[in-house]
Amino acid sequence: MKKREEVRTLPEDGLERLIGLVRSRGYCLVGPTLRDGAIVYDEISAVSDLPAGWTDEQEAGRYRVKAREDAAAFGYNLGPHSWKRFLYPPRTQLWQTTPTGEATLQPVGAAARAVQELDFIGGSTTPDRPFAFLGVRACELSAVAIQDRVLMGGAFPDPHYQSRRESALFIAVNCSQAAATCFCVSMGTGPEVTGGFDIVLTELLEDGSPAYLARAGSAAGESLLAQLEHGPASPAELDRSRVQLDQTAGSMRRELAADEVRGLLAANLEHPRWDDVASRCLACTNCTMVCPTCFCSTVEDHTSLDGTATRTRSWDSCFSLDFSYVHGGSVRASTRARYRQWLTHKLSTWHDQFDSSGCVGCGRCIAWCPVGIDLTEEVRAIASEPGDRQETTS
Ligand code: SF4
Ligand code: SF4
Incomplete structure (x- = not known):
C-alpha cells in the first residue's frame, strides 16, 4: 500500500498537534466553532475552539444546536456557513480610485487578503496567510470542485478565487451521522470523503472521548502526518470506521433522483x-x-x-x-x-x-x-x- 493511502491512528494529542503544525507552517486555520446558537466556521488555534460535545438538529425551516452525551468534536453535520465564504467571500473589493483619479486594482494572493474585508473571521483577521480548512465534509469537497469548474474552469479564471483556492489546505472529516436534511448519498457526494483532500480524519469515540484515524491525500498532507508519531490503524478500528460510514449512509431519510x-x-x-x-x-x-x-x-x-x-x-x-x-x-x-x-x-x-x-x-x-x-x-x-x-x- 502506498504511504498516502495508509490509514493511521493519531496519538492521543494528535489533533492538537496537527492544529499546531498547520498553524506553524503559516496557514490561517479555519474550522468549526460554536457561536450565536450555530456551528460556524471561524479561525481556530486549538482543539478547545472546536464545538466538542455539541451537535445539531435540522429539519425543513429548522436548525438547533444541542449538547451531546459525549465529547465528539465533529459530532454535528453542517451549519449555515460553507467554505465558499472564505474562497469566494461575500464582498470583494475589486478596485479603488485615489482623489487624483488613479485606479488601484485589487491585488490578488497574500496582498489581497491584507486589504480584503475579512471581518467575518471573528475580528481576529490574519489575512496575509493561506487558508487551511479543518472539518471539511465530503459534500463540501464536491461543492468546492463545482466552484472550481465555475470560477477557474473557463477561459477567464477568477483571480481572487484562484489565489485562495490554489493555496488552501483541506483537512476533511468523514461524517459519523446524517442530519434529517442530508441527501448526499443520492447525489453521489458522501458521506465518505474520497478525493480532493490533503488529510482525511475519521472520528471514533472511545468511552465518550474522541480518537482519530488519519489518511493523507496529497504530499502536503503526508508531510504533516509524517511529523506525528502514529501507528497503522488496527483492523478493528478500520471495521468501526466502515460501520460508522455505512450507518451514516443508511440513516439518510431524504433523497433526490x-x-x-x-x-x-x-x-x-x-x-x-x-x-x-x-x-x-x-x-x-x-x-x-x-x-x-x-x-x-x-x-x-x-x-x-x-x-x-x-x-x-x-x-x-x-x-x-x-x-x-x-x-x-x-x-x-x-x-x-x-x-x-x-x-x-x-x-x-x-x-x-x-x-x-x-x-x-x-x-x-x-x-x-x-x-x-x-x-x-x-x-x-x-x-x-x-x-x-x-x-x-x-
Ligand atoms: S429560502 Fe429560498 S425557497 Fe425559501 S423562502 Fe427564501 S428564497 Fe424562497
Ligand atoms: S442541498 Fe443542494 S441546492 Fe440546497 S444548499 Fe445544498 S447544494 Fe445547494
Missing part, C-alpha cells in the same frame, strides 16, 4: 407546482446564500466625499428582483419564475453548462429556508404528476 431530475424539470417548465411553491416562497434569497455552489454576484460602485471611489463585488441571488433587471424591467418578475430558474438551473441546465449537477445534497437550503421549502419535496411533487408543456413564461 439525481439521474432523472435533469430531464424531468426540463420537461415540466409549466407544471402547476411552480405556482404552488411560489405561493410559499418569500424570495428572501436565504437558500442561495447558504448554498455552497451558488455563485451569482453583483458589482457596485461607491463614491466618498474624500474623492475616492471603490468597486465591490458582492454575492447576489437569482431570487432577487433586480438580478435579472435589464432596461425596462426584470426578466424574471415573478417569484414563480425565480424559483423555477433556481431549481432548473441547479438540477438541470447546470449539467449543460458545467457537466454536473449544481447540487451536492448538503440540505442547507432546506434547513435555512424560513418557510421550510424542501427542494427534494418539490421535485417529488413534479415527478408524481409530470406534465409535458415546455413553453416558458415569467
Whole structure:
C-alpha cells in the first residue's frame, strides 16, 4: 500500500498537534466553532475552539444546536456557513480610485487578503496567510470542485478565487451521522470523503472521548502526518470506521433522483407546482446564500466625499428582483419564475453548462429556508404528476 493511502491512528494529542503544525507552517486555520446558537466556521488555534460535545438538529425551516452525551468534536453535520465564504467571500473589493483619479486594482494572493474585508473571521483577521480548512465534509469537497469548474474552469479564471483556492489546505472529516436534511448519498457526494483532500480524519469515540484515524491525500498532507508519531490503524478500528460510514449512509431519510431530475424539470417548465411553491416562497434569497455552489454576484460602485471611489463585488441571488433587471424591467418578475430558474438551473441546465449537477445534497437550503421549502419535496411533487408543456413564461 502506498504511504498516502495508509490509514493511521493519531496519538492521543494528535489533533492538537496537527492544529499546531498547520498553524506553524503559516496557514490561517479555519474550522468549526460554536457561536450565536450555530456551528460556524471561524479561525481556530486549538482543539478547545472546536464545538466538542455539541451537535445539531435540522429539519425543513429548522436548525438547533444541542449538547451531546459525549465529547465528539465533529459530532454535528453542517451549519449555515460553507467554505465558499472564505474562497469566494461575500464582498470583494475589486478596485479603488485615489482623489487624483488613479485606479488601484485589487491585488490578488497574500496582498489581497491584507486589504480584503475579512471581518467575518471573528475580528481576529490574519489575512496575509493561506487558508487551511479543518472539518471539511465530503459534500463540501464536491461543492468546492463545482466552484472550481465555475470560477477557474473557463477561459477567464477568477483571480481572487484562484489565489485562495490554489493555496488552501483541506483537512476533511468523514461524517459519523446524517442530519434529517442530508441527501448526499443520492447525489453521489458522501458521506465518505474520497478525493480532493490533503488529510482525511475519521472520528471514533472511545468511552465518550474522541480518537482519530488519519489518511493523507496529497504530499502536503503526508508531510504533516509524517511529523506525528502514529501507528497503522488496527483492523478493528478500520471495521468501526466502515460501520460508522455505512450507518451514516443508511440513516439518510431524504433523497433526490439525481439521474432523472435533469430531464424531468426540463420537461415540466409549466407544471402547476411552480405556482404552488411560489405561493410559499418569500424570495428572501436565504437558500442561495447558504448554498455552497451558488455563485451569482453583483458589482457596485461607491463614491466618498474624500474623492475616492471603490468597486465591490458582492454575492447576489437569482431570487432577487433586480438580478435579472435589464432596461425596462426584470426578466424574471415573478417569484414563480425565480424559483423555477433556481431549481432548473441547479438540477438541470447546470449539467449543460458545467457537466454536473449544481447540487451536492448538503440540505442547507432546506434547513435555512424560513418557510421550510424542501427542494427534494418539490421535485417529488413534479415527478408524481409530470406534465409535458415546455413553453416558458415569467
Ligand atoms: S441546492 Fe440546497 S442541498 Fe443542494 S447544494 Fe445547494 S444548499 Fe445544498
Ligand atoms: S425557497 Fe425559501 S429560502 Fe429560498 S428564497 Fe424562497 S423562502 Fe427564501
